[in-house]
Amino acid sequence: MEKSFSESYKAAGVDITAGYEAVQLMKQHVARTMTAGALGGLGGFGGLFELDLEEFKKPVLVSGTDGVGTKLKIAFMIDKHDTVGIDCVAMCVNDVICCGAKPLFFLDYIACGKNVPEKIAAIVSGVAEGCVQSGAALIGGETAEMPGFYPANEYDLAGFTVGAVSKEKIFDNTKMQEGDAIIALPSSGVHSNGFSLVRRIFDLENKGLDLYSAELGRTLGEALLEPTRIYVKPVLALAEQVTVRAVSHITGGGFYENIPRCLPEGFAAKIEKAAVKTPPIFALMQKIGNVPERDMFNTFNMGVGMCVVVPKADANKAVEILRANGQEAYVMGEAVKGEGVALC
Structure with a gap:
């Protein structure tokens, strides 16, 4: 059986095998975030999460999305990438808690000029740490290699979370x-x-x-x-x-x-x-x-x-x-x- 590989795509600046390697490296970090509601693992087309209706009476879902912004420039300059993921999670989960919602799960999006698997895994390790701190499961994400759009040594990082709160417990x-x-x-x-x-x-x-x-x-x-x-x-x-x-x-x-x-x-x-x-x-x-x-x-x-x-x-x-x-x-x-x- 032939494995996925495209020499033409690699020549254009996108190495899909590097993406596979990055996924393998990040799996250990993602495993730390798994909670009872998280179903399945990385690699599917959608992240699955089962809502506990015993915990949330008349559940209301609360969503939040944000990015790290130009703080990433500091990470580029220092060449340290294992903490900005915490920022990404924090900017989202700190928003949904303002309604009284418990974060359930998180997804990240990394767009980079060049996929260096070790760097991507370091970024995701920070995302995982933020998820552990907030009690959210990291159930999916996306890494997009975009040569010519981002410089080879730079990336952007954004995320999305969904939380839940019982309707009568929403802060009033x-x-x-x-x-x-x-x-x-x-x-x-x-x-x-x-x-x-x-x-x-x-x-x-x-x-x-x-x-x-x-x-x-x-x-x-x-x-x-x-x-x-x-x-x-x-x-x-x-x-x-x-x-x-x-x-x-x-x-x-x-x-x-x-x-x-x-x-x-x-x-x-x-x-x-x-x-x-x-x-x-x-x-x-x-x-x-x-x-x-x-x-x-x-x-x-x-x-x-x-x-x-x-x-x-x-x-x-x-x-x-x-x-x-x-x-x-x-x-x-x-x-x-x-x-x-x-x-x-």
Whole structure:
């Protein structure tokens, strides 16, 4: 029986045998993510997942899709590719948890100029790690070799997730009250937004990433490539014990764009600026780039990757539950009548 191989396609820049090798290398990583609902394995035309109707009463499916963006440029420059997959998963699953949904499965899409199997497997190892952290099964994906479209040493990475939540458990912000506590869940750094500005501030294409920074305690490249934190499991644990009014994933647009997205009409977020614990990387960017504070809070997460709104009486309990589930947390503000975000 003849195996699949095309000399003509290879001469055009696409080596299909490299794709097969990449699949073999990534299988060990994918195996780590398998959950009870995942059916079948890699290689089919569709990923199969069986929904547990005992766990979800009147299930509502929640989907999310996103990519890593120009943070990938940092990975290219450092030639380190085993963490950006975590970012890809995080940007999707952190969105669906804002509804109270548990991520069920994930699919990735990698488009590259040249399929180097070891590099593709390294990327997928990060995707698998993100899936393990969020409890999602990696049930499929696609690697597209596109010579002439992407440079040989570059790629793009995007993903898609589907989660589920019982209809009565969807977070309901319509019951929000004045004085409800806004709890900050710290970020691990810049996460995966604002990197066009990051690259301009540090002039990375000309100055590089190798310089050690005493302020950061590591090289600039290491600090910027730090993967996005995944908040799924702590937030799900919190929702089991406390009424969660709303959740916001702080991504591109920072505080001013993202926090209002979880607030009902007529409510605003009053944030105590002094309470916000901002990592040194943001102060360094503001100083070097001479970026106004307003723009910093309207571009970056400023050390807060997610915020959760709970009743004022439950604030301390919520912080304790989050910390018990491995997630540092603190109160940074409250819901008030009004519109938008006020940093006080």
